[in-house]
Amino acid sequence: MTTxxxxxxxxxxPEQATVVDAVAxxxxxxxxxxxxxVDGGRLGVAVALDGEVVPRSRWAAxxxxxxxxxxxxxxxxxx
Amino acid sequence: MEIAPLTIGDYSLxxxxxxxxxxxxxLSALExxxxxxxxxxxxxxxxxxxxxxxxxxxxxxERLGIDVLPNxxxxxTVKDTVLTAELAREALETDLIKVEVxxxxxxxxxxxxxxxxxxxxxxxxxxxxxVYTSDDPAVALRLEQAGAAAVMPLGAPIGTGLxxxxxxxxxxxxxxxxVPVVLDAGIGAASQAALAIELGCSAVLVASAVTxxxxxxxxxxxMRLAVEAGLHSARAGRIPKREHALASSPEAGIxxxxxxxx
Numbered sequence: 001m002t003t004x005x006x007x008x009x010x011x012x013x014p015e016q017a018t019v020v021d022a023v024a025x026x027x028x029x030x031x032x033x034x035x036x037x038v039d040g041g042r043l044g045v046a047v048a049l050d051g052e053v054v055p056r057s058r059w060a061a062x063x064x065x066x067x068x069x070x071x072x073x074x075x076x077x078x079x
Numbered sequence: 080m081e082i083a084p085l086t087i088g089d090y091s092l093x094x095x096x097x098x099x100x101x102x103x104x105x106l107s108a109l110e111x112x113x114x115x116x117x118x119x120x121x122x123x124x125x126x127x128x129x130x131x132x133x134x135x136x137x138x139x140x141e142r143l144g145i146d147v148l149p150n151x152x153x154x155x156t157v158k159d160t161v162l163t164a165e166l167a168r169e170a171l172e173t174d175l176i177k178v179e180v181x182x183x184x185x186x187x188x189x190x191x192x193x194x195x196x197x198x199x200x201x202x203x204x205x206x207x208x209x210v211y212t213s214d215d216p217a218v219a220l221r222l223e224q225a226g227a228a229a230v231m232p233l234g235a236p237i238g239t240g241l242x243x244x245x246x247x248x249x250x251x252x253x254x255x256x257x258v259p260v261v262l263d264a265g266i267g268a269a270s271q272a273a274l275a276i277e278l279g280c281s282a283v284l285v286a287s288a289v290t291x292x293x294x295x296x297x298x299x300x301x302m303r304l305a306v307e308a309g310l311h312s313a314r315a316g317r318i319p320k321r322e323h324a325l326a327s328s329p330e331a332g333i334x335x336x337x338x339x340x341x
Contacts, residue, residue: 078124
């Protein structure tokens, strides 16, 4: 297992987990390998890895390792 | 009166009333208010995903066919603002961003220095920034020169409901701007929304005034009508202001009781 920080919490993910796995774990939604929800809806989520945005097109290719810090954000009520 | 869509960058804004979604916990009450407001563009904030966000405001807006305007609320620096904007673009698939860089949590006033720098960087990165700013006409002009697609001066500090504290400044900003001016923050009552449009603003953003009203749905309707009234009023061409009275009844043919007594 690999321990990464997601939204300021330690999360255990399988070895060689990618950003797709981290997003699926956090949102509880099943995702295709391209990061699209299997249910066909919009995900409305973005990811920053160590302060840099990871575009969805690179989620599957971005492997996570111990100590990585992820921010997984979405739209909430505001302004 | 036909109200033409407002062009902000490449975006076409149909309703001149932009709504906020904060300040209300009951999502179904928010939905009713948004529908009643007739808004076609509504702000959201970007925050860490939490399990409760599943029935999110985002899916509600999508269902209602209302476009999202992500903001950078909570940002104090250029760096945080740019990262938040990038995350918003990635998550919501829009180039629109309401740039909001706050100086401190007590006043929630915009830090115009950071705001200007953030605007420049966001323009370079291909965003369409709608920029929240103070009611300083010089700053508004600088933001426009930096590439702001719209400038959004405050009427009064966020959430105060004090209305438009310096109508002269708002009017001056509008008279010189080549980009749309959207009155943002401070509105409490519908009359103030109408005033904003009469002063020359192209649109109005309202959040707390509706979401924290005793009856948000009724206030949403009032705001919609006020913005419409403001647009009618602005187009109709108001009379010039005068120092002294000018009678509207004819002066000829006035009876003169004093004369009759002589």
